[in-house]
Amino acid sequence: MALPYSEKVLDHFLHPHNVGKMKDADALATEGSPACGDMVKLYLKVDEKSRVIQDIKFESYGCASNIATGSVITELAKGKTLDEAKKINWKAANEELGGLPSVKVHCAVLAVDALRTAIENYEHSHGLNKEKIPTTEDIVMKRLSRVINPIAGLDVVKTGLVKEVRVGQGDVTVWVDLPEDHQFANNLRSEIIERIEPLWDVQRVTVTFTGA
Ligand code: FES
Numbered sequence: 001m002a003l004p005y006s007e008k009v010l011d012h013f014l015h016p017h018n019v020g021k022m023k024d025a026d027a028l029a030t031e032g033s034p035a036c037g038d039m040v041k042l043y044l045k046v047d048e049k050s051r052v053i054q055d056i057k058f059e060s061y062g063c064a065s066n067i068a069t070g071s072v073i074t075e076l077a078k079g080k081t082l083d084e085a086k087k088i089n090w091k092a093a094n095e096e097l098g099g100l101p102s103v104k105v106h107c108a109v110l111a112v113d114a115l116r117t118a119i120e121n122y123e124h125s126h127g128l129n130k131e132k133i134p135t136t137e138d139i140v141m142k143r144l145s146r147v148i149n150p151i152a153g154l155d156v157v158k159t160g161l162v163k164e165v166r167v168g169q170g171d172v173t174v175w176v177d178l179p180e181d182h183q184f185a186n187n188l189r190s191e192i193i194e195r196i197e198p199l200w201d202v203q204r205v206t207v208t209f210t211g212a
Contacts, residue, residue: 005064006098012068017075019067022057027122030194031114032148034155035106038062039148040070042114046122051082058114065100065107069093073111082119082128088112117146121198135199140165140172143195150184156192163210170203172196180209 005013022028022043032039040062045055056078058070072093077085090108094100100108123129133139144165145157152159156176163175174192178185189207196205 003101003104005101008096008098009065009068009100012071012097013064016060016067016071018057018071018078019059020057021059022055025057027118027125027198028194029114029117029121030191031110031117031146033062033106033110034148034153036063037148037153038066038107038110040066040111040114042070042074042111042118044118044122046082048126051128053077053080053082053085058111060111062110063104063107065104066110068097069100069108069111070114072096073115077115082122086116086119088115113146124200125198127200129200132200135167135172135201137165137167139199140167140174140196143199144174144192147188147191147195150187156188161188170201171206172199172202172204173206173208175208175210178209178211180211182209182211185209 025043026046027044030039030041038061041059043057044053047054056074058074060067060070073088076088090112093108141157144162145155147156149156149159149161156162161177163177166173192207193205196202
């Protein structure tokens, strides 16, 4: 059965704004959905002085609703300061789109999560995060719990793929229970690094594969 999409959703899906990669991004974030296994990647270019989002792009590996919400939230965020953009939530995206079918709300949440994480990453890497909480194993695990295990479609912490994490003096080491030559090993390594490296006090992330 076809889902009852509004005209605006269809329009943003067929003609999405701000789609693509950004080579010189100041911050980026990838979010995956455990609900459906889809992914969205978002890039930010921010003016250092005014903290205004000058440019924003996204790539969606998700469904029509995800593409439409990516299009809408990037439009809403462009030209806003980081603080203003933080207030954009899935309800605003939903309203702007004239309502998503309720089974598709998680697609909007995914796009908004990517925006929030990209802003958070920018703040961390530019020393703008207000609370300078030192990175701990728990903080790393929390961030890793948003990385999807491509084999199981659930997160890498819950599925036991991440065996251990150690944090010390700017170094973070993550042990992953997968053979080094596994087809997903390289992807997983870059996703883990991408997620942990922006933390304000982290200088180096090492991912070690331990699987046989
Ligand atoms: Fe996965 Fe929409 S169903 S993002």
